[in-house]
Amino acid sequence: MTAPGGRPHGNAKYHLEKCRCRTCCDAASAYDTNRSRAIAYGRWHPYVDAEPVRTHVKALSEFGIGWMRLAKIAGVPRGSVSKLLYGDPRRGMAPSKRLLPKNAQAILAVEPALEHLGSRVPIDGTGTRRRLQALVAKGWSQSELARRLGVDRANFGGTMTRGLVCASTARTVNGLYDELWRLDPEQHGVPARWAEQARTLAADRRWAPPGAWDDDQIDNPDAWPDWTGWCGTPDGYRIHYRVRVPLCPPCRTARTDARKAAA
Structure with a gap:
């Protein structure tokens, strides 16, 4: 029953x-x-310290999740987060x-994840x-x-090279990648001639294929693709030449270190 x-x-x-x-x-x-009853059993905890929660909110803000959006995601009144x-x-x-x-629990449960960012929030475009x-x-x-992304071909090239992208673009590309990386393009509407041209272009520009990236490394700007399965080791250096894949910096470093160790 609700009062007037x-x-x-x-x-x-x-x-x-009253x-x-x-x-x-x-x-x-x-x-x-x-x-x-709760007080008698030592279970009465009506409030918790706000400082750890405040620290979490500030960290999320630095990630790009504003406090008003956070309140919506957590299902917490905006006034509570503002205060x-x-x-x-x-x-x-x-x-x-x-x-x-x-x-406090609802706010702390919100993680700094891509799906929580606003559509137009700019993020690193590496991934x-x-x-x-x-x-x-x-x-x-x-x-x-x-x-498939629903963008004009003339604007697509910028997405391939841009330093920053909108969070909505990153989410869309992530979804497309998860959908396509296992599929053979020639069996899903891409003419063989176009597919070969795409692979040639990628090889010329040293773009790594899906198999060279681990899911937990592809978004890391400091990570390098594992072209051979042994990159970063002396064996990786040898495999590069055997399969004719351009030498990557981790394998070049591993080769230099191995020579120094053997000297």
Whole structure:
């Protein structure tokens, strides 16, 4: 049952609006009973320290998840997150020192993940570039990739080289890569001539194929593709020449270190 003012009858209405109807009185009595029992057993923890939660919110903000978007993702009132960060200047209130456990848990459960970013938030384009380049190396033509992404072919080339991309673009490319990297392009609408041209272009530009990237490394700007399965070792150096794949920096370094060790 909801009162005319909009607040439902219950414990909150009993305390905040002084309603003394049967429903509110019963709810308040049950709350007090449960509270007393929890205190007696040492289980009464109505609030938690806000500082770890505030630190988490600031870290998410640096990642690109603003506090208002965070409140929506976590299902927490925006006012609670605002007071956590800024307090209430109009009332001279400092940032919150305590927080309801359910709100704290909901906020801390939000991770700095791509799916939580707003569509237009700019992010590093390394993973997006590598995924598209790997698909070209597989034989997917740029025209076909542009068609599947729903973008104009003339604008597609920029996505292949851009330093920053929108989060929505990265999510779309990730999905396309997961869909296509195992498939043979020639069996899914790409003419053989176009597929061969794509593979030749990728080879000329040293774009690594899907098999050279681990899922946990493809987005890392400091990572190198494992062309041979042994890259970064002296064996990788030899395999590069055997399969005629251009030598990668980790294998060049491994070769130099091996020669120094043998000297």
